[in-house]
Amino acid sequence: MRYFLIVLILLGVMMSLSAESIYDFTMKNIDGEDVKLDAYEGKLVMIVNTASKCGFTGQFEGLQKLYQEYEEKGLVILGFPANNFMKQEPGNSEEIKNFCTLNYGVTFPMFEKISVKGKKIHPLYEYLTSKETNPEFAGKISWNFNKFLVSKDGVIINRFKTATTPNDEKVVNAIEKALE
Numbered sequence: 001m002r003y004f005l006i007v008l009i010l011l012g013v014m015m016s017l018s019a020e021s022i023y024d025f026t027m028k029n030i031d032g033e034d035v036k037l038d039a040y041e042g043k044l045v046m047i048v049n050t051a052s053k054c055g056f057t058g059q060f061e062g063l064q065k066l067y068q069e070y071e072e073k074g075l076v077i078l079g080f081p082a083n084n085f086m087k088q089e090p091g092n093s094e095e096i097k098n099f100c101t102l103n104y105g106v107t108f109p110m111f112e113k114i115s116v117k118g119k120k121i122h123p124l125y126e127y128l129t130s131k132e133t134n135p136e137f138a139g140k141i142s143w144n145f146n147k148f149l150v151s152k153d154g155v156i157i158n159r160f161k162t163a164t165t166p167n168d169e170k171v172v173n174a175i176e177k178a179l180e
Contacts, residue, residue, distance in 0.1 A: 021154030051088035051144040060104035062166030
């Protein structure tokens with residue numbers, strides 16, 4: 001069993017390092033359906049690791065506002081629940097979906113819970129945080145609500161720390177510049 005886990009982890013790392021962009025990944029959405037991220041090619045993509053029991057959970061409101069304001073101009077926000085930080089996302093997909101919808105009116109795409117750090121890091125987050133695939137904005141995920149901004153052609157163009165709120169001037173300016 002341990003050998004099998006090691007093989008799976010190595011395959012995930014190799015897969016993430018061979019990916020040329022986020023478009024090379026297929027993820028499970030919050031309803032368990034496969035979504036090829038190339039469906040978002042040509043859009044400005046913000047990828048966020050989320051949690052429903054975090055001091056920063058209120059950022060869902062700001063993310064939803066950003067999505068509503070810029071969706072028609074080409075922005076999509078992709079939420080990836082993660083339970084990596086003090087177990088602040090204990091729910092299953094249905095609970096997470098209900099929480100986000102009822103409390104924050106979230107309509108942007110949400111995905112199944114994944115690991116965003118450590119030995120079980122999902123290949124997408126290995127890609128986002130690796131020096132080899134993202135030399136400018138690499139580094140471990142520090143907490144919930146880290147935000148990556150990916151250009152319309154799949155290049156990571158910015159990263160915002162947890163404390164940087166979705167309505168922060170730096171975030172809004174980066175979005176507007178990328179949408180020009």
